[in-house]
Amino acid sequence: MKTLLIVYHTGGVKTAQMAEAVERGARAAVDESGGVKVVVKRCADAGPGDLLAADGLILGTPENFGYMSGMMKDFLERVFYACEGKVNGRPYALFVGAGQDGSGAVNSVERIVTGLRLKQIHDPIIGLKDLTPEILEKCEELGAAFTTGLALGVF
Ligand SMILES: Cc1cc2nc3c(=O)[nH]c(=O)nc-3n(C[C@H](O)[C@H](O)[C@H](O)COP(=O)(O)O)c2cc1C
Numbered sequence: 001m002k003t004l005l006i007v008y009h010t011g012g013v014k015t016a017q018m019a020e021a022v023e024r025g026a027r028a029a030v031d032e033s034g035g036v037k038v039v040v041k042r043c044a045d046a047g048p049g050d051l052l053a054a055d056g057l058i059l060g061t062p063e064n065f066g067y068m069s070g071m072m073k074d075f076l077e078r079v080f081y082a083c084e085g086k087v088n089g090r091p092y093a094l095f096v097g098a099g100q101d102g103s104g105a106v107n108s109v110e111r112i113v114t115g116l117r118l119k120q121i122h123d124p125i126i127g128l129k130d131l132t133p134e135i136l137e138k139c140e141e142l143g144a145a146f147t148t149g150l151a152l153g154v155f
Contacts, residue, residue: 002036002150005050006143008060009043009071014097018127019060021136022095025143033151043075048082056150057092057118058142059109066104076112088117091155093142095125102126121155122146 004026010016019040026038041050043061051057061072068076092113096105106124113120122142127135149155 002055003053004036004038004056004058004147004150005046005054006038006040006058006060007043007046007050007072007075008040008095009062009069009075010060010097011062011064011069014127014131015060015062015095017131017136018095018097018125018139021139022058022060022143025140025145026147027143028140029144029147029151033148035151036147038147043069043071046075046079048079051079051083052086054090056090056121056146056155058095058146059092059113060095060097061105061109063096063098063102063105066101068105068108072109076109080112080116083116085117089119091121091146091149092118093120093122093124093146095127095139095142097127097131100128102128119155121149 008019
């Protein structure tokens with residue numbers, strides 16, 4: 001069975017709501033297609049073993065001070081050398097909760113996951129200001145598409 005790992009941090013509510021929408025979409029797709037285990041963890045609770053066991057990864061972080069959140073950076077620091085060379089080519093995607101920008105969080109995460117040789121399979125989703133139903137729908141679609149792709153082995 002394939003495993004989808006969703007790892008996120010939230011300092012408030014926005015990125016958590018985006019994570020819930022991604023998970024909702026993923027679990028709905030599991031019900032339809034089966035064959036994928038969905039694991040959701042906060043950054044503080046996730047480690048190298050989770051990433052090594054995953055066939056695909058979706059990351060979620062707020063943008064803080066023009067960068068990913070400190071907790072996401074801590075997660076990536078803890079997994080990088082343990083996983084470097086062992087997860088090459090695995091698919092990943094990213095969602096960001098931000099106030100008015102989000103590009104700093106996207107760029108900082110992309111730099112690191114490029115070093116892990118993960119393969120981006122979806123454009124980053126950035127939720128600005130107040131979350132809209134459209135953004136939450138995009139998050140759900142991401143979870144569903146990622147899960148279906150894993151089930152079908154298309155990545
Ligand atoms: C310490 C701090 C720094 C922030 N820096 C940025 C920033 O650089 N760019 C931006 O667009 N929003 C920034 N924000 C706004 C957050 O990204 C935004 O409120 C986000 O929705 C928080 O997500 P959360 O509710 O999941 O914690 C910052 C917020 C905090 C608390």
